[in-house]
Amino acid sequence: MRERIVELLQAYADEAGRLGHAFAAGHGLHRTDAAALLAVLRAERDGDALTPGRLGAEVGLSSGATTAxxxxxxxxxxxxxxxxxxxxxxxxxxxxxxGADVGRAFFGPLAARIDGVLATYSEDEQALVERFLTQVVDAVAHHRAELPTALPTALPTAEGGPS
Structure with missing residues:
Protein backbone atom coordinates (compact mmCIF):
# COMPACT_ATOMS: atom_id res chain seq x y z
CA MET A 1 0.00 0.00 0.00
CA ARG A 2 2.86 2.45 0.79
CA GLU A 3 4.29 2.02 -2.72
CA ARG A 4 0.88 2.62 -4.29
CA ILE A 5 0.38 5.80 -2.24
CA VAL A 6 3.80 7.10 -3.31
CA GLU A 7 2.97 6.25 -6.95
CA LEU A 8 -0.29 8.15 -6.64
CA LEU A 9 1.45 11.16 -5.12
CA GLN A 10 3.93 11.11 -8.01
CA ALA A 11 1.07 10.83 -10.51
CA TYR A 12 -0.71 13.76 -8.83
CA ALA A 13 2.45 15.87 -8.92
CA ASP A 14 2.89 15.06 -12.61
CA GLU A 15 -0.73 15.90 -13.47
CA ALA A 16 -0.61 19.09 -11.41
CA GLY A 17 2.59 20.13 -13.20
CA ARG A 18 0.99 19.47 -16.59
CA LEU A 19 -2.08 21.44 -15.58
CA GLY A 20 0.09 24.35 -14.43
CA HIS A 21 1.94 24.23 -17.73
CA ALA A 22 -1.36 24.24 -19.65
CA PHE A 23 -2.55 27.25 -17.64
CA ALA A 24 0.70 29.11 -18.24
CA ALA A 25 0.81 28.31 -21.96
CA GLY A 26 -2.85 29.18 -22.43
CA HIS A 27 -2.40 32.59 -20.85
CA GLY A 28 0.89 33.67 -22.38
CA LEU A 29 2.90 33.00 -19.25
CA HIS A 30 6.16 31.24 -18.58
CA ARG A 31 5.96 28.32 -16.16
CA THR A 32 7.84 30.39 -13.61
CA ASP A 33 5.31 33.22 -14.07
CA ALA A 34 2.50 30.87 -13.12
CA ALA A 35 4.47 29.66 -10.09
CA ALA A 36 5.16 33.28 -9.10
CA LEU A 37 1.51 34.25 -9.46
CA LEU A 38 0.45 31.28 -7.34
CA ALA A 39 3.01 32.24 -4.67
CA VAL A 40 1.65 35.82 -4.58
CA LEU A 41 -1.95 34.55 -4.31
CA ARG A 42 -1.01 32.06 -1.57
CA ALA A 43 0.86 34.70 0.44
CA GLU A 44 -2.02 37.16 0.18
CA ARG A 45 -4.48 34.44 1.20
CA ASP A 46 -2.29 33.87 4.28
CA GLY A 47 -2.26 37.62 5.02
CA ASP A 48 1.41 38.11 4.17
CA ALA A 49 2.16 39.97 0.93
CA LEU A 50 5.45 39.06 -0.74
CA THR A 51 8.26 41.41 -1.64
CA PRO A 52 10.02 40.69 -4.94
CA GLY A 53 13.00 39.32 -2.98
CA ARG A 54 10.85 36.90 -1.01
CA LEU A 55 9.03 35.91 -4.20
CA GLY A 56 12.34 35.08 -5.87
CA ALA A 57 13.38 32.96 -2.90
CA GLU A 58 9.99 31.23 -2.82
CA VAL A 59 10.03 30.35 -6.53
CA GLY A 60 13.79 29.87 -6.86
CA LEU A 61 14.52 32.74 -9.24
CA SER A 62 17.44 35.13 -9.44
CA SER A 63 16.82 38.81 -8.80
CA GLY A 64 16.81 39.58 -12.54
CA ALA A 65 14.50 36.67 -13.38
CA THR A 66 12.14 37.71 -10.59
CA THR A 67 11.99 41.27 -11.93
CA ALA A 68 11.29 39.97 -15.45
CA GLY A 99 -5.93 38.12 -12.93
CA ALA A 100 -7.69 36.20 -10.17
CA ASP A 101 -10.77 35.96 -12.41
CA VAL A 102 -8.62 34.30 -15.09
CA GLY A 103 -7.41 31.76 -12.55
CA ARG A 104 -10.92 31.07 -11.28
CA ALA A 105 -12.21 30.58 -14.83
CA PHE A 106 -9.45 28.07 -15.57
CA PHE A 107 -9.33 26.22 -12.25
CA GLY A 108 -12.99 26.59 -11.20
CA PRO A 109 -14.15 23.44 -13.00
CA LEU A 110 -11.34 21.50 -11.31
CA ALA A 111 -12.41 22.87 -7.91
CA ALA A 112 -15.95 21.67 -8.61
CA ARG A 113 -14.64 18.20 -9.48
CA ILE A 114 -12.57 18.06 -6.31
CA ASP A 115 -15.57 19.24 -4.28
CA GLY A 116 -17.48 16.31 -5.79
CA VAL A 117 -14.74 13.90 -4.75
CA LEU A 118 -14.60 15.34 -1.22
CA ALA A 119 -18.38 15.01 -0.89
CA THR A 120 -17.94 11.23 -1.02
CA TYR A 121 -15.83 11.28 2.17
CA SER A 122 -17.08 11.71 5.73
CA GLU A 123 -15.80 14.59 7.85
CA ASP A 124 -13.53 12.16 9.72
CA GLU A 125 -12.11 10.83 6.45
CA GLN A 126 -11.56 14.37 5.18
CA ALA A 127 -9.74 15.22 8.41
CA LEU A 128 -7.47 12.20 7.89
CA VAL A 129 -6.76 13.20 4.28
CA GLU A 130 -6.05 16.78 5.39
CA ARG A 131 -3.63 15.58 8.07
CA PHE A 132 -1.87 13.24 5.61
CA LEU A 133 -1.51 15.89 2.88
CA THR A 134 -0.30 18.49 5.39
CA GLN A 135 2.39 16.10 6.59
CA VAL A 136 3.39 15.17 3.02
CA VAL A 137 3.67 18.84 2.01
CA ASP A 138 5.75 19.55 5.12
CA ALA A 139 8.02 16.56 4.41
CA VAL A 140 8.61 17.69 0.82
CA ALA A 141 9.21 21.31 1.90
CA HIS A 142 11.72 20.24 4.55
CA HIS A 143 13.50 17.96 2.08
CA ARG A 144 13.69 20.79 -0.47
CA ALA A 145 15.02 23.20 2.17
CA GLU A 146 17.84 20.79 3.00
CA LEU A 147 19.00 20.41 -0.60
CA PRO A 148 22.26 22.05 -1.65
CA THR A 149 21.64 25.43 -3.26
CA ALA A 150 23.44 24.49 -6.47
CA LEU A 151 22.22 21.20 -7.86
CA PRO A 152 23.76 19.75 -11.02
CA THR A 153 21.80 20.63 -14.16
CA ALA A 154 22.27 17.17 -15.68
CA LEU A 155 21.71 13.75 -14.18
CA PRO A 156 24.71 11.43 -14.05
CA THR A 157 24.90 8.73 -16.70
CA ALA A 158 25.63 5.07 -16.04
CA GLU A 159 29.34 5.96 -16.33
CA GLY A 160 28.94 8.50 -13.52
CA GLY A 161 29.34 11.68 -15.60
CA PRO A 162 26.69 14.20 -16.59
CA SER A 163 24.25 13.18 -19.28
Missing part, protein backbone atom coordinates in the same frame (compact mmCIF):
# COMPACT_ATOMS: atom_id res chain seq x y z
CA UNK A 69 8.51 37.68 -14.16
CA UNK A 70 6.91 40.46 -12.10
CA UNK A 71 7.14 42.83 -15.09
CA UNK A 72 5.40 40.28 -17.34
CA UNK A 73 2.69 39.52 -14.79
CA UNK A 74 2.10 43.22 -14.19
CA UNK A 75 1.94 43.94 -17.94
CA UNK A 76 -0.63 41.14 -18.38
CA UNK A 77 -2.78 42.51 -15.53
CA UNK A 78 -2.24 39.62 -13.11
CA UNK A 79 -0.54 41.56 -10.32
CA UNK A 80 0.72 44.97 -9.29
CA UNK A 81 3.40 46.45 -7.06
CA UNK A 82 2.52 48.53 -4.00
CA UNK A 83 5.09 50.81 -2.37
CA UNK A 84 5.11 50.66 1.44
CA UNK A 85 3.84 53.90 2.96
CA UNK A 86 6.29 53.77 5.87
CA UNK A 87 9.39 52.54 4.02
CA UNK A 88 9.11 53.80 0.44
CA UNK A 89 12.00 51.48 -0.58
CA UNK A 90 9.89 48.40 0.25
CA UNK A 91 7.56 47.08 -2.44
CA UNK A 92 5.00 44.32 -2.01
CA UNK A 93 3.24 42.31 -4.71
CA UNK A 94 -0.53 41.90 -4.94
CA UNK A 95 -2.78 40.05 -7.36
CA UNK A 96 -5.21 42.01 -9.51
CA UNK A 97 -8.88 40.94 -9.43
CA UNK A 98 -8.86 40.50 -13.23
Missing amino acids: AVDRLERLGHLHRVRDEVDRRRVTLHHDPA
Whole structure:
Protein backbone atom coordinates (compact mmCIF):
# COMPACT_ATOMS: atom_id res chain seq x y z
CA MET A 1 0.00 0.00 0.00
CA ARG A 2 2.86 2.45 0.79
CA GLU A 3 4.29 2.02 -2.72
CA ARG A 4 0.88 2.62 -4.29
CA ILE A 5 0.38 5.80 -2.24
CA VAL A 6 3.80 7.10 -3.31
CA GLU A 7 2.97 6.25 -6.95
CA LEU A 8 -0.29 8.15 -6.64
CA LEU A 9 1.45 11.16 -5.12
CA GLN A 10 3.93 11.11 -8.01
CA ALA A 11 1.07 10.83 -10.51
CA TYR A 12 -0.71 13.76 -8.83
CA ALA A 13 2.45 15.87 -8.92
CA ASP A 14 2.89 15.06 -12.61
CA GLU A 15 -0.73 15.90 -13.47
CA ALA A 16 -0.61 19.09 -11.41
CA GLY A 17 2.59 20.13 -13.20
CA ARG A 18 0.99 19.47 -16.59
CA LEU A 19 -2.08 21.44 -15.58
CA GLY A 20 0.09 24.35 -14.43
CA HIS A 21 1.94 24.23 -17.73
CA ALA A 22 -1.36 24.24 -19.65
CA PHE A 23 -2.55 27.25 -17.64
CA ALA A 24 0.70 29.11 -18.24
CA ALA A 25 0.81 28.31 -21.96
CA GLY A 26 -2.85 29.18 -22.43
CA HIS A 27 -2.40 32.59 -20.85
CA GLY A 28 0.89 33.67 -22.38
CA LEU A 29 2.90 33.00 -19.25
CA HIS A 30 6.16 31.24 -18.58
CA ARG A 31 5.96 28.32 -16.16
CA THR A 32 7.84 30.39 -13.61
CA ASP A 33 5.31 33.22 -14.07
CA ALA A 34 2.50 30.87 -13.12
CA ALA A 35 4.47 29.66 -10.09
CA ALA A 36 5.16 33.28 -9.10
CA LEU A 37 1.51 34.25 -9.46
CA LEU A 38 0.45 31.28 -7.34
CA ALA A 39 3.01 32.24 -4.67
CA VAL A 40 1.65 35.82 -4.58
CA LEU A 41 -1.95 34.55 -4.31
CA ARG A 42 -1.01 32.06 -1.57
CA ALA A 43 0.86 34.70 0.44
CA GLU A 44 -2.02 37.16 0.18
CA ARG A 45 -4.48 34.44 1.20
CA ASP A 46 -2.29 33.87 4.28
CA GLY A 47 -2.26 37.62 5.02
CA ASP A 48 1.41 38.11 4.17
CA ALA A 49 2.16 39.97 0.93
CA LEU A 50 5.45 39.06 -0.74
CA THR A 51 8.26 41.41 -1.64
CA PRO A 52 10.02 40.69 -4.94
CA GLY A 53 13.00 39.32 -2.98
CA ARG A 54 10.85 36.90 -1.01
CA LEU A 55 9.03 35.91 -4.20
CA GLY A 56 12.34 35.08 -5.87
CA ALA A 57 13.38 32.96 -2.90
CA GLU A 58 9.99 31.23 -2.82
CA VAL A 59 10.03 30.35 -6.53
CA GLY A 60 13.79 29.87 -6.86
CA LEU A 61 14.52 32.74 -9.24
CA SER A 62 17.44 35.13 -9.44
CA SER A 63 16.82 38.81 -8.80
CA GLY A 64 16.81 39.58 -12.54
CA ALA A 65 14.50 36.67 -13.38
CA THR A 66 12.14 37.71 -10.59
CA THR A 67 11.99 41.27 -11.93
CA ALA A 68 11.29 39.97 -15.45
CA ALA A 69 8.51 37.68 -14.16
CA VAL A 70 6.91 40.46 -12.10
CA ASP A 71 7.14 42.83 -15.09
CA ARG A 72 5.40 40.28 -17.34
CA LEU A 73 2.69 39.52 -14.79
CA GLU A 74 2.10 43.22 -14.19
CA ARG A 75 1.94 43.94 -17.94
CA LEU A 76 -0.63 41.14 -18.38
CA GLY A 77 -2.78 42.51 -15.53
CA HIS A 78 -2.24 39.62 -13.11
CA LEU A 79 -0.54 41.56 -10.32
CA HIS A 80 0.72 44.97 -9.29
CA ARG A 81 3.40 46.45 -7.06
CA VAL A 82 2.52 48.53 -4.00
CA ARG A 83 5.09 50.81 -2.37
CA ASP A 84 5.11 50.66 1.44
CA GLU A 85 3.84 53.90 2.96
CA VAL A 86 6.29 53.77 5.87
CA ASP A 87 9.39 52.54 4.02
CA ARG A 88 9.11 53.80 0.44
CA ARG A 89 12.00 51.48 -0.58
CA ARG A 90 9.89 48.40 0.25
CA VAL A 91 7.56 47.08 -2.44
CA THR A 92 5.00 44.32 -2.01
CA LEU A 93 3.24 42.31 -4.71
CA HIS A 94 -0.53 41.90 -4.94
CA HIS A 95 -2.78 40.05 -7.36
CA ASP A 96 -5.21 42.01 -9.51
CA PRO A 97 -8.88 40.94 -9.43
CA ALA A 98 -8.86 40.50 -13.23
CA GLY A 99 -5.93 38.12 -12.93
CA ALA A 100 -7.69 36.20 -10.17
CA ASP A 101 -10.77 35.96 -12.41
CA VAL A 102 -8.62 34.30 -15.09
CA GLY A 103 -7.41 31.76 -12.55
CA ARG A 104 -10.92 31.07 -11.28
CA ALA A 105 -12.21 30.58 -14.83
CA PHE A 106 -9.45 28.07 -15.57
CA PHE A 107 -9.33 26.22 -12.25
CA GLY A 108 -12.99 26.59 -11.20
CA PRO A 109 -14.15 23.44 -13.00
CA LEU A 110 -11.34 21.50 -11.31
CA ALA A 111 -12.41 22.87 -7.91
CA ALA A 112 -15.95 21.67 -8.61
CA ARG A 113 -14.64 18.20 -9.48
CA ILE A 114 -12.57 18.06 -6.31
CA ASP A 115 -15.57 19.24 -4.28
CA GLY A 116 -17.48 16.31 -5.79
CA VAL A 117 -14.74 13.90 -4.75
CA LEU A 118 -14.60 15.34 -1.22
CA ALA A 119 -18.38 15.01 -0.89
CA THR A 120 -17.94 11.23 -1.02
CA TYR A 121 -15.83 11.28 2.17
CA SER A 122 -17.08 11.71 5.73
CA GLU A 123 -15.80 14.59 7.85
CA ASP A 124 -13.53 12.16 9.72
CA GLU A 125 -12.11 10.83 6.45
CA GLN A 126 -11.56 14.37 5.18
CA ALA A 127 -9.74 15.22 8.41
CA LEU A 128 -7.47 12.20 7.89
CA VAL A 129 -6.76 13.20 4.28
CA GLU A 130 -6.05 16.78 5.39
CA ARG A 131 -3.63 15.58 8.07
CA PHE A 132 -1.87 13.24 5.61
CA LEU A 133 -1.51 15.89 2.88
CA THR A 134 -0.30 18.49 5.39
CA GLN A 135 2.39 16.10 6.59
CA VAL A 136 3.39 15.17 3.02
CA VAL A 137 3.67 18.84 2.01
CA ASP A 138 5.75 19.55 5.12
CA ALA A 139 8.02 16.56 4.41
CA VAL A 140 8.61 17.69 0.82
CA ALA A 141 9.21 21.31 1.90
CA HIS A 142 11.72 20.24 4.55
CA HIS A 143 13.50 17.96 2.08
CA ARG A 144 13.69 20.79 -0.47
CA ALA A 145 15.02 23.20 2.17
CA GLU A 146 17.84 20.79 3.00
CA LEU A 147 19.00 20.41 -0.60
CA PRO A 148 22.26 22.05 -1.65
CA THR A 149 21.64 25.43 -3.26
CA ALA A 150 23.44 24.49 -6.47
CA LEU A 151 22.22 21.20 -7.86
CA PRO A 152 23.76 19.75 -11.02
CA THR A 153 21.80 20.63 -14.16
CA ALA A 154 22.27 17.17 -15.68
CA LEU A 155 21.71 13.75 -14.18
CA PRO A 156 24.71 11.43 -14.05
CA THR A 157 24.90 8.73 -16.70
CA ALA A 158 25.63 5.07 -16.04
CA GLU A 159 29.34 5.96 -16.33
CA GLY A 160 28.94 8.50 -13.52
CA GLY A 161 29.34 11.68 -15.60
CA PRO A 162 26.69 14.20 -16.59
CA SER A 163 24.25 13.18 -19.28
